[in-house]
Amino acid sequence: MLKIGLLGAGRIGRVHAINIDGHPDSELAAVSDVNDEAARSLAGAYGAIVAGADEILDDPAIDAVLIATSTDTHSDFIEKATRAGKAVLCEKPVDLSLARARACLAKASATGVPVMVGFNRRFDPNFSRIKSGLNAGEIGKAELLSITSFDPSPPPISYIKVSGGLFRDMMIHDFDMANFLMGEAPKTVHAVGTSIVDPAIGAAGDVDTAVVTLAYSDGRIAVIKNSRRAVYGYDQRVELLGSEGLLSAGNVLENTVSKATRSGVTSAKPEFFFLERYLRAYAAEWDAFVRAILDGSVVPVTLQDGVAALAMAEAATQSAASGQPVHLAP
Numbered sequence: 001m002l003k004i005g006l007l008g009a010g011r012i013g014r015v016h017a018i019n020i021d022g023h024p025d026s027e028l029a030a031v032s033d034v035n036d037e038a039a040r041s042l043a044g045a046y047g048a049i050v051a052g053a054d055e056i057l058d059d060p061a062i063d064a065v066l067i068a069t070s071t072d073t074h075s076d077f078i079e080k081a082t083r084a085g086k087a088v089l090c091e092k093p094v095d096l097s098l099a100r101a102r103a104c105l106a107k108a109s110a111t112g113v114p115v116m117v118g119f120n121r122r123f124d125p126n127f128s129r130i131k132s133g134l135n136a137g138e139i140g141k142a143e144l145l146s147i148t149s150f151d152p153s154p155p156p157i158s159y160i161k162v163s164g165g166l167f168r169d170m171m172i173h174d175f176d177m178a179n180f181l182m183g184e185a186p187k188t189v190h191a192v193g194t195s196i197v198d199p200a201i202g203a204a205g206d207v208d209t210a211v212v213t214l215a216y217s218d219g220r221i222a223v224i225k226n227s228r229r230a231v232y233g234y235d236q237r238v239e240l241l242g243s244e245g246l247l248s249a250g251n252v253l254e255n256t257v258s259k260a261t262r263s264g265v266t267s268a269k270p271e272f273f274f275l276e277r278y279l280r281a282y283a284a285e286w287d288a289f290v291r292a293i294l295d296g297s298v299v300p301v302t303l304q305d306g307v308a309a310l311a312m313a314e315a316a317t318q319s320a321a322s323g324q325p326v327h328l329a330p
């Protein structure tokens with residue numbers, strides 16, 4: 001039984017608490033949040049104690065920590081936790097600064113303590129089926145990947161201002177999905193972005209709509225499309241064309257009923273947002289982490305994967321600003 005310390009009792013921390021508590025091999029032992037009330041109410045719901053982050057990291061009874069605090073704290077907590085010998089599952093992104101994330105990778109790797117990054121979409125049953133189908137040779141060699149990822153509506157401007165921008169905050173999931181499905185990082189990143197949904201997002205120095213083309217050294221291509229607004233809901237689709245066929249995953253709908261009348265055929269909307277759409281993925285992600293720690297195997301999404309996706313986000317941010325493709329260091 002792994003005893004877990006949860007850092008951060010916000011939106012995603014609460015989802016992780018459900019999965020930690022619901023897993024047969026993990027137990028939520030302690031919760032820390034700078035917001036006392038948030039920590040108390042979450043800890044109380046699961047019989048965990050409330051403690052300071054440093055207390056949790058110093059507690060020999062804690063085996064692993066889940067970092068679900070605000071992004072600007074991730075690198076520091078990863079370094080402290082690995083120094084203290086605690087296995088880590090840390091939410092994305094590793095940091096908003098690539099240089100800081102690389103320094104964190106160097107320090108954490110030197111300890112040999114496992115760190116997994118929370119790219120939950122790899123554990124979505126539909127997207128992981130595309131990966132296993134590809135690995136089984138069902139469509140031959142992957143040649144052209146298309147990822148569509150639209151949010152239902154933009155977050156508040158206050159969030160946009162501290163988010164690190166669409167490429168680091170939102171598209172980072174899709175960069176990791178591209179790395180996961182294509183099996184390597186691309187050679188070049190070419191981004192076009194606009195603030196067509198809300199000019200205030202542009203005034204804050206960000207984009208709300210973007211397309212990125214990734215080119216691979218062997219000629220393969222991936223295209224990622226992001227928008228902060230899709231009025232019909234959270235649109236999450238992946239299509240992978242291979243030399244011998246196509247694997248594609250559509251949206252998960254709120255229900256499976258379709259209505260056919262004289263005026264046409266309609267179906268339900270996609271599940272509302274990430275907390276609904278990726279409910280199963282978060283649980284499978286946690287199970288994969290627990291299995292890896294208990295078996296002593298390599299975690300399925302490494303800190304290196306987190307840094308690789310961040311390097312692509314930084315390249316896309318530069319490319320959208322300059323209009324030029326950016327070459328990634330091998």
Ligand SMILES: NC(=O)c1ccc[n+]([C@@H]2O[C@H](COP(=O)([O-])OP(=O)(O)OC[C@H]3O[C@@H](n4cnc5c(N)ncnc54)[C@H](O)[C@@H]3O)[C@@H](O)[C@H]2O)c1
Nearest residue numbers: 008009010011012013032033034035068069070071091092
């Ligand atoms: N993988 C995903 O699908 C997904 C979804 C949402 C958020 N996230 C990531 O998770 C992180 C948290 O996002 P959120 O939406 O839950 O935010 P949130 O603001 O709801 O929660 C963050 C919590 O961390 C607490 N906190 C901040 N600094 C702290 C510190 N030093 N010590 C202890 N607690 C501290 C805050 O008080 C807050 O309660 C972000 O990095 C975000 O990018 C990932």
